[in-house]
Amino acid sequence: MGTREDAIAAEARTIGFAHVGCARLGPLPRAAFVSAWLAEGRAGDMTWLPKRAAERVDARRAFPWARAVVSLAYPYRPPPPPADDWRRSLVGRIAAYARGADYHDHVLALCDRLAARLSARFPGARFLSYIDTGPIVEREWAARAGVGWIGKNTLVLRRGAGSYFFLAELLTDLELDDAPPPADHCGTCTRCMAACPTGALDVAYQMEPRRCLSYLTIEHRGAIPPELRPHLDNWIFGCDLCQTSCPWNDGAAEVDAWLAPHLPSLLALDEDGFRARFRHTVLARTKRRGLLRNVAVALGNSGNPDAVPSLAAALGDAEPLVRGHAAWALGRLRSAAARGALERARRREDDATVTSEIDAALAS
Numbered sequence: 001m002g003t004r005e006d007a008i009a010a011e012a013r014t015i016g017f018a019h020v021g022c023a024r025l026g027p028l029p030r031a032a033f034v035s036a037w038l039a040e041g042r043a044g045d046m047t048w049l050p051k052r053a054a055e056r057v058d059a060r061r062a063f064p065w066a067r068a069v070v071s072l073a074y075p076y077r078p079p080p081p082p083a084d085d086w087r088r089s090l091v092g093r094i095a096a097y098a099r100g101a102d103y104h105d106h107v108l109a110l111c112d113r114l115a116a117r118l119s120a121r122f123p124g125a126r127f128l129s130y131i132d133t134g135p136i137v138e139r140e141w142a143a144r145a146g147v148g149w150i151g152k153n154t155l156v157l158r159r160g161a162g163s164y165f166f167l168a169e170l171l172t173d174l175e176l177d178d179a180p181p182p183a184d185h186c187g188t189c190t191r192c193m194a195a196c197p198t199g200a201l202d203v204a205y206q207m208e209p210r211r212c213l214s215y216l217t218i219e220h221r222g223a224i225p226p227e228l229r230p231h232l233d234n235w236i237f238g239c240d241l242c243q244t245s246c247p248w249n250d251g252a253a254e255v256d257a258w259l260a261p262h263l264p265s266l267l268a269l270d271e272d273g274f275r276a277r278f279r280h281t282v283l284a285r286t287k288r289r290g291l292l293r294n295v296a297v298a299l300g301n302s303g304n305p306d307a308v309p310s311l312a313a314a315l316g317d318a319e320p321l322v323r324g325h326a327a328w329a330l331g332r333l334r335s336a337a338a339r340g341a342l343e344r345a346r347r348r349e350d351d352a353t354v355t356s357e358i359d360a361a362l363a364s
Contacts, residue, residue, distance in 0.1 A: 004122070005176055008070055011117050015110050018165060019073035019158060021145030021179040025066050025171070027058040028140050044210045045221045055135035059171070062135050065126065068176035071138075071145035072114075073158070073165040074107050077253045079240040083260055086234050087302045091260040092295060095214065095238025096164070098282045099258055103166055107131050111168050122174060131168040138167040146179025152204040153192035153242035159185060162249035185248070195245035197231040213239035217294045218286055223324060223353070226360075229297045230332075236266070236294040237283055263302075264310035266295045267326075289319040296322060300329025308333055312341035315349075323349070324357035331361025 009020040034053055043049040055062040059069075079096035083089060097103065111129035118127055130136050139156050143149060147167075148158035155163040186204075193201045200211035209215045213235050216224050224232070243249050269277065274288040283291060296314060299307040307329070314326035327345065330338040339362065346358045 004174060005179070007121060008118060008176075011121065012070070012072055012114055015114050015117070016074060017072040017110070017114070017168075018075045019147050019161065021071045021142070021147045022176040023069050023071065023141060023145040023178050024176065025060055025063075025068050027060075028056075028137060030137070030140065031057045042209055044215060044219065046209070046215075046219050052135040056137050059135055063128070063171050065173050066128070066171040067173050068171075069136075069141045069145060070170040070172060070176070071142045071147050072111065072168040072170070073142070073147050073156075073161070074103075074110065074168060075161070075165045076103070078162075078164050078249065078251055079244060080253045080256045080259060083255075086260070087304050090263045090299065090302055090304060090307060091234065092236040092263050092266065092298050093234045094236060094259045094261070094283070095240050096253070096259060097166070098237055099256065101280055102282050102284075104131055104133075104282070107166050107168050111170060115170055118170070118172075126173045128171040129168070130171065131166065136169055136171075138169065141169060142167050143182060144178065146182055149182040149184045149186075150205065151184075151192070151246070151248075152186050152190065153196075153201060153246065154205065154207045155243065157185070157246070157248050158182075159248065162246060163243050164249060189247060191245040191247065192242040195241045197233070197241065198228055201242060213241075218290075221290065223321065223357075224293065224297060226328065229325075229328065230301060232294065232297050233301055234263070234298040236261075236263070236291065236298050237286065263295050263299050264307065267292055267299065267310045267314050289321045292317070292319070292322045293325045296325040296329045300325075300332035303333065305333060305335050305337070308335060308337045308341065311338070312345075315341060315345040320351045320354050323351070324354045327354065327357040327361045331364040334364070 005022045012020040038050050076097055083091050108131050115127035115129055139150050142156045148156040151157040157163050198211040200208045217237050271288055278284050311326045311330050315323055317323050330342050342358050342362050349355050
C-alpha cells in the first residue's frame, strides 16, 4: 500500500482497530444477486433492506463526494463455552458480540476519533463514520479492502483472527489504492454448515436469513415458526455456532454470567425492568416482547418442570406474542401442572392467535 494507506492503518491501530484496509469506492458486482435475494423475500422482517437497495450496490449514489472506503475491524472477546447443565440451571445463551454496552456507540466513537485524527493528518479531507448502518455492505467492502475473505458462513474471516470482530467504515474523499484481494482459506471445510441447527447455511457462502437463529431471535418480530423453535435450544439473542465451529476461531473466553442469564428471571421482567436492564445494550433491539418470546421458547426446550411456574405466569402477560410462546413451551413440558395452566388460560384467553397456540399445546 502507498503512503496514505500506511498512515491511515497506523492511526487506526493506535486507536484499537486490529485490522485495516482501503478500497476505491465503486459499484459492487452484486446487483443481480441483491435483486433476486429481495425478490425471494429473504429480507423477511428486515424491511429497511429493500428501501436503499440501489445505494447498497453502489454507495456513490448516497455519497457522491466519496472516493474510497476505509474498512476497520474492532475485536471482541470470543464466546465462553456453553453451560453443560443449562437445562437444570435454566440459563439462556446470548451471542458474544452482545456482551455489555451497545457496541454501536463504542465503536462509532472510535471511528469518529479516528476521523478527527485523519482530518488533522490530511487537512481538507472529508471523513464519515459508519458502523452497521446506512447503505454500506460491510462484508463486501471488508473483503475488497483486504481485511479478510467472506467465508462459507457468510462472515468475514481472517487468518490468525477468525471472525470475532466488528466491522466499521470511514468514507472519505481521499483517493486511496485497493488493498490486495484476500485469498479464500475455507477450502473443503464445512464445519459451519454442519453446525447450523436450522439449515440456514445449507448452501456454502449463502445465508437463508429466515432460518438463521440470529434473525429469528433479533430481527424477526412475529411468532417464531413452530418447526424452528426446538432448534433455538437456549439461544435467546443471536447465535455463535457458525463461529465456534470454525477452525480459524481459536479458544473460548471465560464463563460470563452476563451471556448466560437466568431464564425465569428474564421472563418475569416488566417493561420498566427490561429497560433498566437492557436499554444501553444491543438486546434493546428485540424489545421486551421479542426477548421474552425467545426466553419462553428456551424454557420449553429445557424439558425442566421447574420452568412451569414462570411460564404459567407468562400466560397472563400483556403481550400476546409472549403468551403464545409460553403456551407452546408449556405444551413441550408435558406435565400435569403445565396442562392445568394451559386449561385455565384457555378459558380466559380472547386472542385468536394465542388460543390457537394453547389448543396446539393441549393437543400435544
